[in-house]
Amino acid sequence: MDDINFAVLGTGGIGRRTLEVSEHKDHLTPVAACDRHGVAVDHEGLDVDELLAATEANIASDGGTATRGGTDGGVKQSGQNAGVAASVQAEPTETPIDDVIDESDAIDAVLVALPNFEHDFIPRVADRFAAAGYEGVLVDVLKRSRVIDMLDDRTDRFEESGITFVCGAGATPGLLTGAAALAAQSFVEIDEVEIWWGVGLKSGYEDNRGTVREDVAHLDGYTIEDAREMSDAEIETVIDEHDGVIEFEDMEHADDVLLERAGVCDAEDVTVGGILDVTSDEKPTTTTVSVTGTTFDGETGTNTFELDDATSMEANVNGPALGYLKAGVRRNRAGEYGVFGPADLMPGF
Numbered sequence: 001m002d003d004i005n006f007a008v009l010g011t012g013g014i015g016r017r018t019l020e021v022s023e024h025k026d027h028l029t030p031v032a033a034c035d036r037h038g039v040a041v042d043h044e045g046l047d048v049d050e051l052l053a054a055t056e057a058n059i060a061s062d063g064g065t066a067t068r069g070g071t072d073g074g075v076k077q078s079g080q081n082a083g084v085a086a087s088v089q090a091e092p093t094e095t096p097i098d099d100v101i102d103e104s105d106a107i108d109a110v111l112v113a114l115p116n117f118e119h120d121f122i123p124r125v126a127d128r129f130a131a132a133g134y135e136g137v138l139v140d141v142l143k144r145s146r147v148i149d150m151l152d153d154r155t156d157r158f159e160e161s162g163i164t165f166v167c168g169a170g171a172t173p174g175l176l177t178g179a180a181a182l183a184a185q186s187f188v189e190i191d192e193v194e195i196w197w198g199v200g201l202k203s204g205y206e207d208n209r210g211t212v213r214e215d216v217a218h219l220d221g222y223t224i225e226d227a228r229e230m231s232d233a234e235i236e237t238v239i240d241e242h243d244g245v246i247e248f249e250d251m252e253h254a255d256d257v258l259l260e261r262a263g264v265c266d267a268e269d270v271t272v273g274g275i276l277d278v279t280s281d282e283k284p285t286t287t288t289v290s291v292t293g294t295t296f297d298g299e300t301g302t303n304t305f306e307l308d309d310a311t312s313m314e315a316n317v318n319g320p321a322l323g324y325l326k327a328g329v330r331r332n333r334a335g336e337y338g339v340f341g342p343a344d345l346m347p348g349f
Ligand SMILES: NC(=O)c1ccc[n+]([C@@H]2O[C@H](COP(=O)([O-])OP(=O)(O)OC[C@H]3O[C@@H](n4cnc5c(N)ncnc54)[C@H](O)[C@@H]3O)[C@@H](O)[C@H]2O)c1
Pocket: 009, 010, 011, 012, 013, 014, 015, 034, 035, 036, 037, 059, 060, 061, 062, 063, 066, 083, 096, 097, 113, 114, 115, 116, 141, 142, 143, 168, 169, 170, 171, 172, 173, 174, 207, 208, 209, 210, 211, 212, 214, 317
């Protein structure tokens, strides 16, 4: 059986597009979706068009006000009917994740598109699925290296439950980590992996404030706690100080540990940086992955993988996330449980 019923936890900027992209993939049926305030479940398949229309300009985002219970320029981001709860398929709830867990016997895979303002939030969500006896796939699109260790620490628990956890399965880490693992196959020794991303987010900025807020935490002088606590106005001030174009260097992105745990190279040989431009939809720089190494016959070379500038961040996160979800389901159905990164699902060393 190829058919896969899946749920999305967190229908913000990323999770809404996950639902949309899934309509273009074979054998995927979204059966549950939740955000902070609501949950929609239909085991025959959610009406994605209705759900997206109902949440248009109305996402229960963590771009600031949702955590504070306010409103943002007339956009409903909190209260009983914000976000998913505005859909006729949904109910308001104060326990959205538990409500999905209650249905999880009939769910093959869960894509976690939740914010990551507390590093152990996603690992703790996974604990709740394991405690409920879930036997399926969990996929996240998290960014931070340190969260991978927290998930690895849970390997035994996942194996006992029958959970296959695919971590760091968005764009970076995710698509670009997989590309690096593939590009590395030409070499027997890897010297360096350089990941450099460009994101232009003008039209998608309102929908992706959660992601932008998390990115601010990667700037020198800011922590994840700062990013969680800052008001919208403070975040805007940081963005204005950079004239809407922020360059990041040496980011804590999990591509490093994910490549190391797959045996590709040492984590310290991986660097990640990039440019975010919220003033334009054009990418400020081309996204590239460069892998430098030595071949079996002594040549040194650099294999480079490049994304077309026309592909958006949403396309590069959600296509791979759902692709990795399908790869995870294949593993799960073959009885392989535990924690997998994107590079583990590529040709190995
Ligand atoms: N790996 C990558 O390439 C990549 C790229 C972009 C974003 N991301 C990650 O994707 C995640 C989501 O980003 P986003 O821009 O969609 O954020 P967002 O703030 O727009 O959306 C988060 C969603 O989670 C919901 N939520 C928050 N707390 C919840 C709770 N306790 N229970 C149920 N739902 C809850 C919110 O209501 C919202 O719908 C972030 O962690 C971000 O870092 C990864």
